[in-house]
Amino acid sequence: MNKRKVVIVGASHPGHEAANELLDKYDDVDVTIYEASHFVSFMSCGMKLFLEGKTTGQDNVRNFAPEDLAKRGGQVIADSLVTAVHPENKTISVKHTDSNQEETVSYDKLIITSGVKPANLPVAGNDLENVFLMRGYGWASKINEALHDDSIKNIVVVGAGNGISAVEAAKLAGKNVTLIDAGDRPLGNYMPKAFTDVFEAEFKKNNVQLLMNTKVEKFEGKDGKLTTVVTDQGNVDADLVIVTAGIKPNTDWLKGSIELAKTGYVQTDEYFRTSAPDVYAIGDVIWPYSIPGNVHMPVPSASASRHEAQYLVDHLFEAKPTRPFRGLVGAQVLEAFDAHAAITGLNERSLKFLNVNAAIDVYEDHLRPAYIPEEDNPKVHVYLIFNKDNHQILGGGVLSSYDITAQTNVLSLAIGQRLTLEDLSEQDFFFSPSFDRQWSLLNLAAQHALGWAPFDR
Numbered sequence: 324m325n326k327r328k329v330v331i332v333g334a335s336h337p338g339h340e341a342a343n344e345l346l347d348k349y350d351d352v353d354v355t356i357y358e359a360s361h362f363v364s365f366m367s368c369g370m371k372l373f374l375e376g377k378t379t380g381q382d383n384v385r386n387f388a389p390e391d392l393a394k395r396g397g398q399v400i401a402d403s404l405v406t407a408v409h410p411e412n413k414t415i416s417v418k419h420t421d422s423n424q425e426e427t428v429s430y431d432k433l434i435i436t437s438g439v440k441p442a443n444l445p446v447a448g449n450d451l452e453n454v455f456l457m458r459g460y461g462w463a464s465k466i467n468e469a470l471h472d473d474s475i476k477n478i479v480v481v482g483a484g485n486g487i488s489a490v491e492a493a494k495l496a497g498k499n500v501t502l503i504d505a506g507d508r509p510l511g512n513y514m515p516k517a518f519t520d521v522f523e524a525e526f527k528k529n530n531v532q533l534l535m536n537t538k539v540e541k542f543e544g545k546d547g548k549l550t551t552v553v554t555d556q557g558n559v560d561a562d563l564v565i566v567t568a569g570i571k572p573n574t575d576w577l578k579g580s581i582e583l584a585k586t587g588y589v590q591t592d593e594y595f596r597t598s599a600p601d602v603y604a605i606g607d608v609i610w611p612y613s614i615p616g617n618v619h620m621p622v623p624s625a626s627a628s629r630h631e632a633q634y635l636v637d638h639l640f641e642a643k644p645t646r647p648f649r650g651l652v653g654a655q656v657l658e659a660f661d662a663h664a665a666i667t668g669l670n671e672r673s674l675k676f677l678n679v680n681a682a683i684d685v686y687e688d689h690l691r692p693a694y695i696p697e698e699d700n701p702k703v704h705v706y707l708i709f710n711k712d713n714h715q716i717l718g719g720g721v722l723s724s725y726d727i728t729a730q731t732n733v734l735s736l737a738i739g740q741r742l743t744l745e746d747l748s749e750q751d752f753f754f755s756p757s758f759d760r761q762w763s764l765l766n767l768a769a770q771h772a773l774g775w776a777p778f779d780r
Contacts, residue, residue: 330428335436338632361460684709
């Protein structure tokens with residue numbers, strides 16, 4: 324029996340999930356993943372824990388090992404850079420970087436999960452020694468080595484989004500840390516001001532120097548090694564810079580063969596089909612359909628991309644899929660020191676690009692009933708974004724020094740099911756004074772957004 328040959332580009336979360344799903348659900352498939360990196364497959368989302376010494380080792384911070392897939396009947400070929408797609412004859416060009424050999428590989432179905440790359444700042448000096456990025460196995464190794472280098476004392480982090488992970492790791496390593504961002508507040512693209520004020524206080528409490536509304540103009544050095552970050556607000560001494568100033572799609576190799584959007588991401592339909600027959604794309608390399616946004620937009624999430632992979636494999640061999648992909652909500656955790664937040668759905672930044680009549684409501688309270696002493700009753704924050712016309716919940720988040728991040732999973736479910744404030748306010752949840760109040764925190768947040776009288780017990 325001839326097996327159907329499925330080629331996957333990228334041993335990422337969606338690539339891994341797609342391979343597993345294919346081998347689980349079909350007996351007649353030949354599954355091969357081509358991965359450009361030598362190491363398969365480092366989890367950049369676990370980098371913070373690795374840098375803080377909270378993992379069992381760098382080589383264990385991975386989704387899977389090649390031998391794991393081999394046991395299931397698939398294969399991963401590392402050090403293999405896919406350089407081109409040839410839809411007209413259903414082949415790809417592969418360069419094996421360890422041997423410098425090139426190969427043409429055929430496919431019946433091609434799944435692109437090449438993801439994104441970290442973006443460096445387009446300024447002079449960005450190629451100096453000790454100007455680092457923060458994504459992937461190689462950069463994790465370099466940052467970890469630098470954090471254990473006593474000669475590196477002053478670290479500058481550029482980008483107050485994902486850069487907060489680098490800030491905390493550097494402070495825990497005993498470094499002097501400066502955080503630079505062009506925005507007016509850290510994490511301002513993600514959360515309302517009541518939330519970012521808490522993070523700003525955490526940074527100041529931990530002696531992180533904040534330079535907001537600040538633009539990096541160039542990096543300067545001596546003998547090829549970084550010494551200074553030059554900004555429009557003055558110079559900052561630096562032994563190391565960690566740039567976390569965004570990402571860009573890894574799609575240059577697709578130009579001319581697969582249709583790309585103006586943003587550079589792969590253009591797909593509601594079935595993840597690209598412009599080429601039998602070629603599909605999932606994960607961070609595309610903009611999937613957002614349920615609360617009702618448009619295709621970035622939803623960078625490992626778990627979200629696995630949902631895409633699961634759907635795609637279920638319908639991969641159908642002439643026309645029986646249903647379109649239902650869409651995603653998207654969620655992420657944002658932590659720094661004693662501030663633990665999780666957000667989901669739309670945020671203030673995405674609202675600026677969408678034609679939605681939306682409002683944001685912030686609710687502040689204590690986690691447990693009033694008879695619990697302050698020292699055992701942490702403050703909690705919830706924000707809800709909702710459509711003012713019909714009260715549909717579009718986004719939200721929670722924040723506390725106590726870990727209540729799992730509450731955001733409830734908000735994700737509410738958004739995914741297109742529930743309203745009224746639905747959330749009436750939903751029945753458990754109660755125990757060890758964990759919450761007589762009304763659940765999310766009940767109270769919805770009631771607050773609806774303008775109900777406060778519950779004061």
